[in-house]
Amino acid sequence: MNLAICLLLQDDHEITIEELETRYNTSVTKGLTSTFASQVLERDGPNELKPPKGTPEYVKFARQLAGGLQCLMWVAAVICFIAFGIEVARGNVTAFDNLYLAITLISVVVVTGCFGYYQEFKSTNIIASFKNLVPQQAIVIRDGQKNQINAHQLVVGDLVEIKGGDRVPADIRIISGQACKVDNSSLTGESEPQSKTPECTHENPLETKNIAFFSTTCLEGVATGVIINTGDRTIIGRIASLASGVGNEKTPIAIEIEHFVDIIAGLAIFFGFTFFVVAMFIGYAFLEAMIFFMAIVVAYVPEGLLATVTVCLSLTAKRLARKNCVVKNLEAVETLGSTSVICSDKTGTLTQNRMTVAHLWFDNHVHAADTTEDQSGQSFDQSSETWRSLARVASLCNRATFRPDQEGVPIPKRLVVGDASETALLKFTELTVGNIMDYRNRFKKVVEVPFNSTNKFQLSIHELEDPLDLRYLLVMKGAPERILERCSTILIKGQELPLDEQWSEAFQTAYMDLGGLGERVLGFCHIYLNEKEFPRGYAFDPDEMNFTTSGLCFAGLISMIDPPRATVPDAVMKCRTAGIRVVMVTGDHPITARAIAANVGIISEGSETVEDIAQRKRIPVEQVNKRDARACVISGGQLKDMSSEELDDALRNHPEMVFARTSPQQKLIIVESCQRLGSIVAVTGDGVNDSPALKKADIGVAMGIAGSDAAKNAADMILLDDNFASIVTGVEQGRLIFDNLKKSIAYTLTKNIPELTPYLIYITVSVPLPLGCITILFIELATDIFPSVSLAYEKAESDIMHLKPRNPRQHRLVNEALAVYSYFQIGRCSFAGFTDYFTAMAQEGWYPLLCVGLRSQWENVHLQDVQDSYGQEWTFSQRLYQEYTCYTVFFVSIEICQISDVLIRKTRRLSVFQQGFFRSVKTHPKHASLGIMYLNSTQLVQWWFVPVPYGILIFVYDEIRKLGVRRYPGSWWDQELYY
Amino acid sequence: LRKGSSSEWRDAFWNPRTHELLGRTASSWGLILLFYLVFYLFLAGMFVLTMYIMLLTLDDYKPTWQDRLATPGMMIHPKGDQLEITFSVSETESWDRFTQTLNTFLSPYNDSYQVQMNDNCPPDQFFIQEDSGEVRNNPKRSCQFNRSMLEECAGISDRFYGYSRGQPCVLIKLNRVIGMLPGKNGQSPYVTCGAKREDGDKLGPLAYYPPNGTFNLMYYPYYGKKAQVNYTQPLVAVKFLNASVNTDINVECKINSNTLEAGSERDKFAGRVSFKLRINHT
Secondary structure (H helix, E strand, O other), rough: HHHHHHHHHHOOOOOHHHHHHHHOOOOOOOOOOEEEEEEHHHHOOOOOOOOOOOOOOOHHHHOOOHHHHHHHHHHHHHHHHHHHHHHHOOOEEEEHHHHHHHHHHHHHHHHHHHHHHHHHHHHHHHHHHHHOOOOOOOEEOOEEEEEEEEEEHHHOOOEEEEEOEOOEEEOEEEEEEEEEEEEOOHHOOOOEEEEEEOOOOOOOOOOOHHHHHHEEEEEOOOEEEEEEEOOHHHHHHHHHHHHOOOOOOOOOOHHHHHHHHHHHHHHHHHHHHHHHHHHHOOOOOHHHHHHHHHHHHHHHHHOOOHHHHHHHHHHHHHHHOOOEEEEEOOOHHHHHHHEEEEEEEEOOOOEEEOOEEEEEOOOEEEOOOOOOOOOOOOOOOOOOOOHHHHHHHHHHHOOOEEOOOOOOOOHOOOEEEOHHHHHHHHHHHHHHHHHHHHHHHOOOOEEOOOOOOOEEEEEEEEEEOOOOOOOEEEEEEEEEHHHHEEEEEEEEEEEEEEEHHHHHHHHHHHHHHHHHHOOEEHHHHHHEOOOOOOOOEEEOOOOOOOOOOOOEEEEEEEEEOOOOOOOOOHHHHHHOOOOOOEEEOOOHHHHHHHHHHHHHHOOOOOOHHHHHHHHHHOOEEEEEOOOOOEEEEHHHHHHOOOOHHHHHHHHHHEEEEEEEOOOHHHHHHHHHHHHHHHOEEEEEOOOHHHHHHHHOOOOOEEEEOOHHHHHHHHOOOEEEEOOOHHHHHHHHHHHHHHHHHHHHHHHHHHHHHHHHHHHHHHHHHOOOOOOOHHHHHHHHHHHHHHHHHHHHHHOOOOOEEEHHOOOOOOOOOOOOHHHHHHHHHHHHHHHHHHHHHHHHHHHHHHOHHHHOOOHHOOOOOOOEEEEEOOOOOOHHHHHHHHHHHHHHHHHHHHHHHHHHHHHHHHOOOHHHHOOOHHHHHHHHHHHHHHHHHHHHOOOOHHOOOHHHHHHHHHHHHHHHHHHHHOOOOOOOOHHHOOO | HHHHHHHHHHHHHHEOOOEEEEEOOOOHHHHHHHHHHHHHHHHHHHEEEHHHHHHHHOOOOOOOOOOOOOOOOEEEEOOOOOEEEEOOOOOHHHHHHHHHHHHHHHHOOOOHHHHHHHOOOOOOOOEEEOOOOOEEEOOOOEEEOOOHHHHHHHOOOOOOOOOOOOOOOOEEEEEOOOOOOOOOOOOOEEEEEEOHHHHHOOOOOOOHHHHHHHHOOHHOOEEEOOOOOHHHHHHHHEOOOOOOOOOOOEEEEEOOOOOOOOOOOOOOOOOOOEEEEEEOOO
């Protein structure tokens, strides 16, 4: 809204040229003086968009270190240092464990931080590579002399010249121009070229014709103008800075992880406090109880989880990159999975972004042309004589030409000089007739009248191919109704028939039909000029038009459209089954927008708008029940008059929405409205104008080919092939990673209990410590990382693209059921560890009952003769080694249970047998590295087999759980035990 | 907003409309608690069962593994708080506790008691009492170690074990390990003590009791406290005859045997024992 106010204050387009000259101290003939220009340059700075205030690299890195989990680990590390400090102060020199723990915690945070930073850095590099490094040149008149200088040297008041093909170097007030047309699509999203003339036609600078904007492209014609804004003060610059004002939304996965950290922190403090009280009650000193408290809190932090999540996400990011989605922000991967609304651009994303001939009407029939990208479709019947005439008119009455040296390039991909419709016709005729350049040479052009907005036609006169035939051929194309006015006959099956009422009506119907498809229709006609009246050498005058321009023979209609990409209808269908709404937001005409929407399935077959129903039932629009209309097309003009409640209502009531003729601000409004309705919104865009909406969206998707730098900067993800279908792939991957992360986290959490209980038992029952914290770290950061990452490769259990998007408020990553099942059921199977521990102790001579209460003797450094159950005496070191053996034994038990755990976590509902037991093992040998880890870990084979029954128990129990969940959906069992 | 969230919290704890405590109704709580009761009972049962099976596999007389005890540890008596013996000759109360612990420690070694309970075995050979197959040869007998064998350090002739005269006695024992045979060819292991590092000249002459500081072979092997209830652990007494006064002396005693491995560097008490001695004299 600020933008509008800024613009209203500026009246550079309304004042006279003289006023303009005095305001900017310039001259419309000589331009600025060089000395003054350099002064202004010094004052205003160079004419370039400042890159959005890039976050400094160290801030980016610091941000990687300050996530939810990271903070938890920092706190844990600090606690460890404090505990270490206390231990040292008390003279306990053996207590280096806490120091190691603190150091490890910090290195985990830093290493994973580096990882995330690297990922961000890499994608930033990809973006940087898109930037056009060739400096733009501009023709400027200074001191009355034409110079070519770097565009960023331009200043306000400079007199510049632009011509077809140039990028407008700054905001320019047009002083003089000839047939100048500008493509404003990067600013407003309109794909129609806008003509620019010196007259002020509108008080709004955005609408008036005498201002050309920075970064738009001049398509044809020439113009001279005075620069009125440079650099960041241009309209584009202001929009770009608007984007930086839009706050970044938190990604759903960040919210999930925060939620998870809340749970973990809460449980850790709960457990810690409980055992603090217990320890005090048992009679430990306050300081000792305090250390217990800290140790429990630290033991509860899942150190490996951070690495697991980061690795899982970057694996998916890598997989997506192979499918042409570059992810800038790792968390965006998952966001895509929870997307429930996609606001998609039309041009380039849903469509091929090139005008293509879609239909022809001749011989009173509509013929469909092949619009596929690779010309694999069906062609129409080309045997008719009328077609030959029509093709000749279309080939000759065309000023577009191929750029040279493109023989190897397929025709649809060749570069052409000329406007969109002519390009379409040129390619079409090249495909159907062949070698148009040669064909045109055979019919030598005598004179031509280019298209202009008053005539609305274009004509040219040619000599005939046959040197004996001395007639001239006049060919004409233009707006169909204007063409028809000038015709008196019509070509049907090669026969010239008089154009009577009946044919007129047939023409009207065809014209309406094609127009209704959102296509741009052109009419074609020709006439052989009378040899006597116009003999060879007749001086045709294009301005006077001293030749026949009426009573022509109508050949046919050709209509063009920017056709949808071949993969899009499928992709839209997939979105629909996946419960994702696709909303089209475009700057194009409502009719075109609707036609494309219907074509790709955004508006499904049989869906009607309110207007359609009104027309069908022949009742006024107001009487139609809005809920009956599934589809709705809203134009920017209507949107401007709607309140936000009305927009919310419209979005709620009509599942199929198309917004046409929308401005950048309106795109932002639409996104906000969707978010108000609780949707996770993905927005695609390419122009600078899209960047605010891209930023506002939960996930902004920029186009890699067509996208502007501003859009890429604002986006979270970049589609390298600009293809809508890639988004759907992204959604699929996002959903899969959510499922798999859930499995990974469940797996990771499970071992927290067997890691924590030894400590709790140690405190309460005073047995020798069964599991040391270095061992815990080894489990968390070495052996368990690979299996939990391997779960990220797991295939989907069901067709995830047939489910509704998850409701972020109900389907949490870590829900109660998952935590409870992991902690209190599977985790409790850590009895395995105690069985194994007591076995190892008993076999060495320490019976379980003796172990109870043994702690103070066991840990006394000066006692060298502690008696075991057999009466043998042990030194401190011998006991310590026995304790280490216990750590190993406990570790092995945990790992044996974790083998079972990783197997059961492969699925949440299906039986592991249904999913395929070792599928992911085969595809990813990382799984197998687990086994090697174990082999290295210990040679104490005799204690490996003790926990095996527990491993089997875990597996069998989980199979029973899954069976119950599958058999009795919705039952108590399902509710309590499905996570 | 805050009001809303606080009532939300209260509802989460106790919702009066649905009668839900922490999001569950009474019957729901009942079911879930029942489930966990059954689940944990089962787990506990499994735990008890595996422990029981494990205990069944154990031998009552000999532990399954003894790999940690290859080199037996050594220990001194009295041991002070941190293996340091510090006292003033003139202050009776500073060594009183040492003599008292020694008295207590040595009471089972009284000659009368030993004669009554234990055998007089032939010296310099192992006292082997094998089981014949499944038939246990229990209880196994033990050999006498009479207090009087410690002579000067027996506390009989000198009640204060030399502490009152600045010539303290320290008893050294070798840790019990079942089945250990600490020598061969009739050569008994013996203890030697020395000062560590620069304390060499402070130590002065030593006297060992029994002579040469030997642990006679007849006290080995040990059969465990269940089979050999009255086992009497042999001792060696070291008397510091003329140790320097008013200075810390780091003493290390070690076992010399032709079968026992020397303890590794990591265990300071396997096959040796270190302690600090300080005699204050004004």
